[in-house]
Amino acid sequence: MASAGSYVYVGLAGETGPGYTAKSGLFRSRDGEAPWERVGAGLPADAQVRAIAAHPARPGAVLVGTQDGVYRSEDHGAGRKRKA
Numbered sequence: 001m002a003s004a005g006s007y008v009y010v011g012l013a014g015e016t017g018p019g020y021t022a023k024s025g026l027f028r029s030r031d032g033e034a035p036w037e038r039v040g041a042g043l044p045a046d047a048q049v050r051a052i053a054a055h056p057a058r059p060g061a062v063l064v065g066t067q068d069g070v071y072r073s074e075d076h077g078a079g080r081k082r083k084a
Contacts, residue, residue, distance in 0.1 A: 006059060007076050008032040011049025013067075024048050026064055028077055039077040044068045 007028045016022045026049050027036045040047060044066055051065035062073045069083055 005030050009052045009054070009062065009077070010036070011052050011064065013048035013050050026052070026077060041079060042073070042082065043071055 007030055010027045012024045012027070014022045014024045024046050026039050026043060026047060028039055029036050043064070047064075048067040049064055050067070051063075053063045055061035055063075058074075060074050060076050062077050064071045064073070064077075071083055073079065
């Protein structure tokens with residue numbers, strides 16, 4: 001369960017390159033040092049993440065803009081997200 005520490009987030013919106021398949025979704029790394037992990041519970045399938053904002057006073061609160069609207073998480077993106 002992710003509840004403490006800080007995270008670095010990266011969103012992909014269908015990025016690709018020569019010889020690669022398209023990638024999309026929300027990824028995070030604890031303190032920017034841990035391995036990257038996909039966090040997609042509650043997001044649309046193949047979410048195209050186009051914007052990410054973390055609340056400055058509530059470190060667990062993250063807003064993610066996707067092709068289907070804005071989603072909010074209160075636990076660093078670990079659990080279910082709901083449309084904001």
